[in-house]
Amino acid sequence: MENHDHSALINKLMECVAACEHCATACLQEDNVKDMAQCVKLDRDCADVCSQAARLLQRESEIAHQYLLLCEEICRMCSEECGKHEHDHCKKCAEACNTCAEACHAHHQPITQD
Known part of the structure; x- marks a missing residue:
C-alpha cells in the first residue's frame, strides 16, 4: 500500500471531533436540555465516527x-x-461538520467487496 500524507484531512477530522465534543457538553448545560437531545446524540456519534476515521487514515487501513x-x-x-x-x-459545530463532510467527500471511495 502506498504511503499517503493525510495530515490535512486528519486535522479536519480532529477539528470536527473537538467541535462536536464541545457542542455536546455545552448542549447539556442549556436550560432546556430535552430540546437539545438529538443534537447531543448526533454530536457524540459524529465525534466517534470522525475519530475512528482519523485513526484508520493514520494506520493506512485498507x-x-x-x-x-x-x-x-x-x-x-x-x-x-x-x-x-x-x-x-451549535453554529460552530455545524460549520466544522460541514467542512469535514466536504473533506471526506473529496477523499472517500465507494464501498466494494472483492
Missing part, C-alpha cells in the same frame, strides 16, 4: 477511504441538526 463515506454522512446529519439551533456552539 478501508479508510471507504469509511470516509460513512463519516461524510454523519457529518452532514450533525451539521443539519446543529444548524437548527441558535447557540454559538
Whole structure:
C-alpha cells in the first residue's frame, strides 16, 4: 500500500471531533436540555465516527477511504441538526461538520467487496 500524507484531512477530522465534543457538553448545560437531545446524540456519534476515521487514515487501513463515506454522512446529519439551533456552539459545530463532510467527500471511495 502506498504511503499517503493525510495530515490535512486528519486535522479536519480532529477539528470536527473537538467541535462536536464541545457542542455536546455545552448542549447539556442549556436550560432546556430535552430540546437539545438529538443534537447531543448526533454530536457524540459524529465525534466517534470522525475519530475512528482519523485513526484508520493514520494506520493506512485498507478501508479508510471507504469509511470516509460513512463519516461524510454523519457529518452532514450533525451539521443539519446543529444548524437548527441558535447557540454559538451549535453554529460552530455545524460549520466544522460541514467542512469535514466536504473533506471526506473529496477523499472517500465507494464501498466494494472483492
